[in-house]
Amino acid sequence: MQYVLVSSCLLGSPVRYNDIHKRCESDVLARWQAQGRVVPVCPEVAGGLPVPRPPAEISLGAGGAMVLQGRARVVDSQGNDVSTAFVTGAQHALTLAQDKGIRVAVLKEGSPSCGSGYIYDGTFTGVRVTEQGVMSALLESAGIRVFSEAQFLEANDLLLRLEAGEAA
Numbered sequence: 729m730q731y732v733l734v735s736s737c738l739l740g741s742p743v744r745y746n747d748i749h750k751r752c753e754s755d756v757l758a759r760w761q762a763q764g765r766v767v768p769v770c771p772e773v774a775g776g777l778p779v780p781r782p783p784a785e786i787s788l789g790a791g792g793a794m795v796l797q798g799r800a801r802v803v804d805s806q807g808n809d810v811s812t813a814f815v816t817g818a819q820h821a822l823t824l825a826q827d828k829g830i831r832v833a834v835l836k837e838g839s840p841s842c843g844s845g846y847i848y849d850g851t852f853t854g855v856r857v858t859e860q861g862v863m864s865a866l867l868e869s870a871g872i873r874v875f876s877e878a879q880f881l882e883a884n885d886l887l888l889r890l891e892a893g894e895a896a
Contacts, residue, residue: 733833736770743770747780756880771841771863775817789849791859818863837876844874
């Protein structure tokens, strides 16, 4: 059975910067949970950040790959560089995924860690940029396919194809 890495906030854990969750009501997610496939992760908490915490964004509209290369920073709304915590949390998530043989992840869109289609531009003004968060970039670079919470059906299709290939 293939496991799936899922953002803890999508599962109802209040781990976001503002101490709330973003529970996702999805039939696919409910089925995965019943099957015992879901491996929860919050890279920001795993990286040592508290809950609640100031919101953070990647500076200059850069993406997570630039943070991983040391060419951009993750900064909170108070001006603190929290890049190390984000990278540490992303590395924790990758290790967890590799230990479980995970090849599919469903993560919270817009997050500076988990965003797969967009993140915010670092100005704390709500401007979106088409980039990935730190953890999403690291997972994808390791061959793990990352989906947003709007893509459970697509993630499930890939999961089924991967399992069919394993059984063949």
